[in-house]
Amino acid sequence: MAVQAEPMLVAGLIEVCRATIAENTDRLCALDRAIGDGDHGTNMRRGCEAVSAEGESLSSLPFPDAVEKIGLTLVMNVGGAAGPLYGTLLMEIGRELRKSEEKADFSQVLKQAIDAVARRGRAHAGDKTLLDVLYPVHAALAKRSPLGDIARKAERSASRTAPMKAMRGRAAYLGDRSIGHVDPGASSCALLTTAICRYLGEHRPQ
Numbered sequence: 618m619a620v621q622a623e624p625m626l627v628a629g630l631i632e633v634c635r636a637t638i639a640e641n642t643d644r645l646c647a648l649d650r651a652i653g654d655g656d657h658g659t660n661m662r663r664g665c666e667a668v669s670a671e672g673e674s675l676s677s678l679p680f681p682d683a684v685e686k687i688g689l690t691l692v693m694n695v696g697g698a699a700g701p702l703y704g705t706l707l708m709e710i711g712r713e714l715r716k717s718e719e720k721a722d723f724s725q726v727l728k729q730a731i732d733a734v735a736r737r738g739r740a741h742a743g744d745k746t747l748l749d750v751l752y753p754v755h756a757a758l759a760k761r762s763p764l765g766d767i768a769r770k771a772e773r774s775a776s777r778t779a780p781m782k783a784m785r786g787r788a789a790y791l792g793d794r795s796i797g798h799v800d801p802g803a804s805s806c807a808l809l810t811t812a813i814c815r816y817l818g819e820h821r822p823q
Contacts, residue, residue: 626680626817626820627672627675627676627678627680627683628672628673628675628676629816629820630813630816631665631668631669631672631675631676631687632669632672633812633813633815633816634665634668634809634812634813635665635666635668635669636812637808637809637811637812638658638661638662638665638805638808638809639662639665641658641805641808642658642659642661642662643658644658644804645657645658645661645801645804645805645808646658646659648798648799648800648801648804649801651798652783652787652788652791652794652795652798652800652801653697653786653787653788653801654697654787656696656697657697657699657801657802657805658801658805660695660696660697660699660700661695661699661805663694663695663696664690664691664694664695664699664700664703667690667691667693667694668687668690668691668694671686671690675687679715680714681710681711681712681714681715682711682715683711684707684708684710684711684714685707685708685710685711685712685715686711687707687711688703688704688705688706688707688708688709688710688711689704689708690704691703691704691707692704692705692708698738698786698802699747699802699805701737701738702734702737702738702746702747702802703747705730705733705734705737706730706731706733706734706751707730709729709730709733709734710726710727710730713726713729713730714726723758724755724758724759727751727754727755727758728755728759731748731751731752731755734747734748734751735748738785739785740784740785743781743784744781744783744784744785745778745781745782745783745784745785745788745795745800745803746785746786746800746802746803747800747802747803747805747806749774749775749777749778749781749800749803750771750774750775750778750803750806750807750810751806753770753771753773753774754767754770754771754774754810756770757770764814764815764817764818765814765818767810767814768810768811768814768815771806771807771810771811771814772807772811774803774807775799775800775803775804775806775807776799778799778800778803779796779797779798779799780796780797781795781796781800782795782796783795783800786802788800
């Protein structure tokens with residue numbers, strides 16, 4: 618799947634992500650209260666609002682630069698582990714797209730970015746983190762799955778973190794008590810993936 622940089626999509630993607638997190642802030646906080654600090658939703662909302670506040674300037678940048686700057690903004694504005702992890706994902710995507718220019722295969726770019734997130738968080742698939750959504754999403758993308766299938770894969774993958782035992786983050790301190798709860802980071806990742814897939818499906822470049 619080759620990447621076509623579409624800077625005009627940036628504003629729309631920023632808004633759909635902001636709106637999705639705003640609508641689900643309470644849900645994400647409730648998930649986080651079960652196994653964490655209870656602030657994942659508010660942290661994510663703060664980060665998305667900070668990105669939205671820079672929407673005009675971001676939309677004027679080349680696509681790779683905009684993605685990298687969004688990642689940096691999230692690092693600076695999202696508290697807890699989520700900021701560095703989401704920020705790393707987007708900054709790496711932006712950097713890889715810039716290096717690859719128009720010849721980039723986005724599934725390869727995404728895989729490299731996900732691996733960077735894994736290194737940053739010292740985590741692996743199965744540790745009950747957002748990686749348990751990102752890796753299945755990448756697998757679906759690499760197989761050229763339709764956007765709707767990718768979104769459904771993200772949602773199912775987030776749900777499947779419930780029976781997992783947390784191995785990273787504050788939830789890891791709970792040990793077996795973390796079992797039975799959906800990981801909030803995996804949930805926000807699935808929500809954002811679904812929102813992005815729906816938006817791209819409705820605004821696919823002609």
